[in-house]
Amino acid sequence: MIRHLVLFKLNEGVQRDDPRVVEGVRAFQALGDQIDELRFWECAWNISDRPIAYDFAINSAVDDAAALGRYIEHPKHQAGVALWREFATWVIADYEI
Template sequence: MITHIALFKLKDGFERCSPAVVEAEKSAKDVCRNVPELLTWRTGWNTVDRDISYDFAVIGVLPNLAALEKYQANPFHRLSVERWRAISDWVVIDLNDA
């Protein structure tokens, strides 16, 4: 199993209510309906404001590395990535849960 975690920090000038942010959030939530390789998918906003905190997170579980590669190449996922790239900086980690 692979746990995929991405943490997003909004760029200066963007707020949760900004139209581009609302669109990116909706896209992130819809990834689970458009990427069949995902076993589970969670999204959400940070609830504790700290200097080191990121703003938004996605967490997905995939059965293996081959499924992760399909996820990364999925056109809907790529569209969501482009939306987040325009409004945020982010970090990603993929944990091997074997």
């Protein structure tokens, strides 16, 4: 199994209540029910206010590298990524569990 973690940092001046952000969060929240490859899915706002903290996180799992590839290329995932690209940057870690 592969754990897929993503941490998002909102761009300077972008707030959580920005309509683009609200739409992006909604899109990612729905992915757990829309992509069969996902074995585990959760996403939420970070509650830490430390200066080095990121703003939003995705914690998910898929069966293997092939499933991860299908998830990454899935049209619903790509649509969500396109939304987030407008107002945030992110870092990713994928590791075997």
